[in-house]
Amino acid sequence: MLDNLTQRLAKVVKTMRGEARLTEANTAEMLREVRLALLEADVALPAVREFIAKVKEKALGEEVIGSLSPGQALVGVVQKELAALMGADLGPEAAQLSFAQQPPAIILMAGLQGVGKTTTTGKLAKYLREQKKKKVLTVSADVYRPAAIAQLESVTKQVGADFFPSTANDKPVDIARNALDWAKKHYHDVLIIDTAGRLGIDEAMMQEIAAVHAAVNPVETLFVVDAMLGQDAINTAKAFNDALPLTGVVLTKLDGDSRGGAALSVRHVTGKPIKFAGVSEKLDGLEAFDPTRMANRVLGMGDILALVEEARKGVDMQAAADMANKIKSGGKFDMNDFKAQLTQMKKMGGMSGLLDKLPAQFQQAAAGANMDQAEKQVRRMCGIIDSMTPLERAKPELIKANRKRRIAAGAGVQVQEVNRMLNQYDQMNTMMKKLKGGGLMKMMRGMKGMMPGMR
Template sequence: MLDNLTQRLAKVVKTMRGEARLTESNTAEMLREVRLALLEADVALPAVREFIAKVKEKALGEEVIGSLTPGQALVGVVQRELASLMGADLGPEASQLNFATQPPAIILMAGLQGAGKTTTVGKLAKYLRETTKKKVLTVSADVYRPAAIGQLETVTGQAGADFFPSQATDKPVDIALAALDYAKKHHHEVLIVDTAGRLGIDQAMMDEIRAVHAAIKPIETLFVVDAMLGQDAINTAKAFSDALPLTGVVLTKLDGDSRGGAALSVRHITGKPIKFAGVAEKLDGLEAFDPSRMANRILGMGDILALVEEARKGVDMAAAEGLANKIKGGGKFDLNDFKAQLSQMKKMGGLTSLLDKLPAQMQAAAGNANMDQAEKQVRRMEGIINSMTPQERAKPELIKATRKRRIAAGAGVQVQEVNRMLSQFEQMQSMMKKLKGGGMMKMMRNMKGMLPGGMR
């Protein structure tokens, strides 16, 4: 995510930190590097100019010059202004969805075709069900794109929300009003309306979405934009902002964009907060957007809070406690337990997702490792364990040469792969033995203490 920008800015940040004294010349040189990094990342020129002007003003102010560590103070200024550029100055409430209305709270999704609106509707439905426990209904008012209605029905079903069926022969305004009536009668708390996109902005498209907006009066009108659009995202954002009273922005495909200029430009152009970011293709790949934490990640400072949140969502604490009790009671760590640990890691987004949230220095330390290869290795290990009998998983010591050949054939790998996996399992088993004397329970309690609000 935003790899090129992060690498460039992380170097500048390192240089800044090392400065014992800031002068106009070395400050200007650093700001030139920051400016180039932002322009290379496709950030809109007006946004870059405003950002650099604000940083320069504060860099030469008392807060930085009078600091015992001016280089570090300047890093702090850059971080705060970068967060402000993405909406931190609007306050934490601005990035929250507004539900202060008579139910159902209507959310209208707008954007170009291909931006990922329909998938985002499914992700948002799942997010709201899991985080706010609200009863969600979705409807498609896209009567132009073949299979759009069916696609929304599928993702809504996967998200566990309710779907209101519509026909391609119906008018978008009629569809939206019928869904609203249904939502009221069936006590839905949220109605998400997916609208038609076009490959480009045209008058007919804008007239239609304005008519839908006027008919249902949504409390939230979210502009969905593909982060990979670069400079095009700016023109699109302006057109939608002029046509509709937008309340927020959803950035999609942020994980696939190494430049990420849209993330820094769209808020500046629309004046509206970025409320969510799509960070993976899966339905749980939607994150509430936090400008300060995103600024940390862009500057190579990592996002440890996000890591902790991933742990909270992905780690089954009951299962972890069960494993701790098993080891403490003298039970052996077996291949079923090993497979469960691999699954937990996948639930946390896999190795690449975890690495992305670490500070730049730690990412650099792991830079020589091929993350894609490591992810494949994890999947291969799961396949090998799946090829074993229940008895072999419970008693790995039974696995000798003939069994290894059978397991390798079943998993479609070489026997050496089976040996390698068993060796890694034995290392983990050895580590678990060391935690036997209550050490694991202590470790789990420490983990609980790290999580926001604790995990009881």
């Protein structure tokens, strides 16, 4: 995510921090590097100009010049202005969805065809159900795209929300009104309306979505935009902002965009806050957008809060507590426990998902590791454990030559892979014994040796 921009800015940040004294010359050189990094990332030129002007003004101010460590003070200025560019200056409430109306709160999804509106509607329904405890109804007013209605019905069922059926013969305004009537009668907290997109901006499309908006008066009108569109995203954002009273932006496919210009430009062009970001194709891959934390990630400072939240969501806290108590009381760490650890890691988004949220220096340390290969190996290790008998999982020391051959055949792998997995289990077992006395550093050192691809 935003890899190129992060790498460029992380280098600039490192240089800035090392400056014992700021002069007009070295400040100008650093700002030039920041400007080039932003332009290469496809950030809109007006946004770049405004950003550089603000940083320059504050960089030559008393706060930075008079600081004992002016280099670090300048990094702070860049971080603060980058966060402001993405919406931090609008205040924390701006990025929150509003439910300040008589239920159901209506959310209208707008955007071009192919940006991921329908999938994002499903992701948002899941987010509102699980994070906000809302009863959610979705409806498709897209009567043009083949299978659009069926697609929304499918993703809605997958996330456990309710779906209001519509047909390609219905009119979008009628669909929206009927869904609203149904939502009121069945006490839904939120109604999400997925509207039709087009391959380009056209007048008929804008008139139709404006008519739907007028018919139901949504509390939130979210502009869904593909982060990989670059400069095109800015033009589209402007057209939609002129036609509709947008309340916020949802960036999709942010995980596939190494440049990230749209994330930094769309807010500047529309003046509306970015409320959500799609960070993976999975239905739980939607994050509430936090400009300050995103600025930290872009500058290579990582997002430890997101890592903690990911852990909280993915880790079974009761299972983790039971494991800790078992180890502390002298219980044996067996293959079932080993598989449980691997499964927890997969739930947290795998190694690449975790690495993305770590500060730049940790990412550089793991730069040589093939994360995709490592994740494949984790899946294979789980398959090998599944091929064991309950007795073998409880007592791995019983696994000798004949058993290894049978397990390898059952898992569809070579015996060498079974041996490698058993070695990694032994390393983890040794680490768990050391952890009886506590110590995070012991665990981190052990993890480095235990995990495939992280040697």
